[in-house]
Amino acid sequence: MSLTLLLPLGLAALAALAIPLLLHLNRRQQQRAILFAALRWIAAPAQPRRRLRLEQWPLLLLRLLLLAAVALLLARPFGPGAGHGARDWVVVVPGVDAAAARARLSAGAAQWHWLQPGFPALDTVQPGPADARDVASLLRELDSELDPATRLHVIVPSVVRGLDGGAIALSRAVDWLSVDLAPAGPAAPRQTPVQKISLRRSGDAPGEVYLQAAVSAWNEDGEARYRLEREDAAAAIDAATAYVFWLGGDLPPPLQHWVEAGGTALLAQAATADFATLVRDGNGNALLKVRTLGQGRLLAFAAAPQPALLPALLDAQFPEWLLLSLRQNPLRLDQASAAAVQPVTGAPRGDAGLHDLGLSLALLIALLALAERALSFFYARRRA
Known part of the structure; x- marks a missing residue:
């Protein structure tokens, strides 16, 4: 078990271990001389060699352990997490019916859990709504x-959201299974809301x-789901705006505030030194980069949006990617294409996190203190 100390300087308190050692040294050499007249002419016997002796060594041991535990507590010890054991695990992505998941896989005595924060058991709770944390993370x-x-x-539905666009690299091989979503019956015709895209330059x-x-x-399918509107650069951004295309230099204040509040803006020209690559072409060249700004995201082309510098603009796949x-890459899967996003093995095993040992150590200190007081009282009664 590896131990991590947040405040190693606290171990300096171990110097206090010298105090009980000094207190428990044999002090019988402190004798009082009583003179007898009859013994004045008798030669003094040879003095025996004095040896250091420790009195009440069980009590000394308890006191040393108590001081060592206090010093360790002052150093703020943390240890590795407890983990989840070695039994097979089956995690089900919310969206899959629990009964359909069990019918999809016969895993014997495996543990079944939802792929949600805390990994709740499959049969004890109902899956909550879609969480902001994504499937990959x-x-x-886990x-x-x-x-x-x-x-x-891992059992996933036929529609998976939360994948971050790249392969999920794990330290172990994963049995990746897809389950078709149950049909919801004939859907009533509804009007698809039009998403407004504000073009500013x-x-x-x-x-x-x-x-x-x-x-x-x-x-192109005939349904106008996106509407591109040209707007003034300094105009306020209304609530109906889904995305903003900014063709210019520095972000104007209205756009910056909108992105910080959770919006997504695409920049044609930006210094991308602090951006991460989001999309690459077949040769590994960066096409689109991304960075967070407050609660929102800024996307920027890796080069000026001109065919000479960014040939992917003329690619038929450009609108799709x-x-x-x-949209933050929602992907649709079926039985044939599920392997396209199946996790790959070979990644180094991540840190399981650290567990604060302070509470456990405090309980140990309390028990040692009680034992020390009880044993000290026992020795005092015996001397009396």
């Missing part, structure tokens, strides 16, 4: 907490024609 967290020998099964920044073509491609990036 929860799988990585991989770090499970025993290395535990086999992991400053100067002669390039890229507008390619963004217009992308929005047109999103509506741009829309997926704006």
